[in-house]
Amino acid sequence: MVMLKALLRLLRLNQSLWQSSGPLINAVNELENLMNQIESTRLITDENHSGLVTEKTNLQNSLINKAFEIASLLHAWASMSGNSVLLKKVDFPISDLQRQRDNELASTCKGILALARENIGGLYQYQLNENDLNNLDNQINQYESGLPNHRISILERKAANEKIKELHASIDRILVDQLDRIMFRFNTTNPDFYTSYLNARKVVGYGTRHEKTPESTPDTNKPQS
Numbered sequence: 001m002v003m004l005k006a007l008l009r010l011l012r013l014n015q016s017l018w019q020s021s022g023p024l025i026n027a028v029n030e031l032e033n034l035m036n037q038i039e040s041t042r043l044i045t046d047e048n049h050s051g052l053v054t055e056k057t058n059l060q061n062s063l064i065n066k067a068f069e070i071a072s073l074l075h076a077w078a079s080m081s082g083n084s085v086l087l088k089k090v091d092f093p094i095s096d097l098q099r100q101r102d103n104e105l106a107s108t109c110k111g112i113l114a115l116a117r118e119n120i121g122g123l124y125q126y127q128l129n130e131n132d133l134n135n136l137d138n139q140i141n142q143y144e145s146g147l148p149n150h151r152i153s154i155l156e157r158k159a160a161n162e163k164i165k166e167l168h169a170s171i172d173r174i175l176v177d178q179l180d181r182i183m184f185r186f187n188t189t190n191p192d193f194y195t196s197y198l199n200a201r202k203v204v205g206y207g208t209r210h211e212k213t214p215e216s217t218p219d220t221n222k223p224q225s
Contacts, residue, residue, distance in 0.1 A: 004035055004171065007200040014193055017186070027178045031171060038167045041160050056146055060105070063139045067109040068094045070116050070128065070136060077122045089115060109140050175201070 011018070011028055018024045071090045078087035090112070100108060113136050116123060120130065180201075186194040 001035065001038065003201065004031065007197070008032060008035070010196055010200045014196075017190060017193055021182065023178070024182050027174055027182065031174055031179070034167050034171050034174075038164055041163050041167070059139070059143045059146060063105070063109060063136075063143050064094065064097045066136050066139055067112050068097055070132065071112045073123055073126045073128055074112070074115055074119060076126065077119060081122060086115065086119065106140055106144050109136065109143075113137055113140065 008028065008031060071092070074086065074090045077083075078090060097105060097108060113133060116128070116133055116136075120128075120133070123129075183194065183197050186197070
């Protein structure tokens with residue numbers, strides 16, 4: 001983009017030299033259009049989603065802690081009452097919940113909630129009541145409602161990045177297959193302008209790009225794509 005902006009600036013400053021060339025005008029206009037599309041698309045990729053990620057993480061941690069708290073009380077109740085079936089269902093460390101994916105975690109927490117509702121009579125002595133269960137239920141719903149928004153933001157950024165790649169590919173095609181070819185005529189009619197064009201086409205320090213050499217352009221004057 002640095003190279004492209006410098007190149008378009010040079011061309012616009014010297015527009016009197018090429019303003020009668022319809023194909024060159026079209027190529028320059030298309031490059032400017034593509035550059036504007038890239039910059040507008042980057043508003044999506046550069047948008048700060050840290051707040052969304054932080055909110056999801058906080059909800060997740062709160063849900064895990066509450067679910068494990070209730071699962072731990074169920075574990076204690078199952079052990080004291082000799083309920084081996086229930087004990088097996090809630091015999092896991094908190095790390096099991098922390099490793100689960102989004103939908104899996106929500107499903108596991110719903111299972112813990114269902115077990116707690118079934119055994120609420122035995123849990124009263126642990127100072128656990130319906131309000132605690134309703135609290136867990138609300139946290140599950142709040143966590144699940146935030147998952148689609150988080151997924152959409154990821155998909156939007158992925159789509160934007162793919163679009164930017166396509167736009168850059170279109171720019172390269174116009175530069176190499178059209179602009180470089182049209183501009184070569186200035187090598188004889190206005191060599192200073194052509195030399196300035198070649199210098200503007202250089203990409204220095206912004207990574208390595210593969211080059212496509214126009215057959216009519218000597219290697220020593222080859223613009224970079």
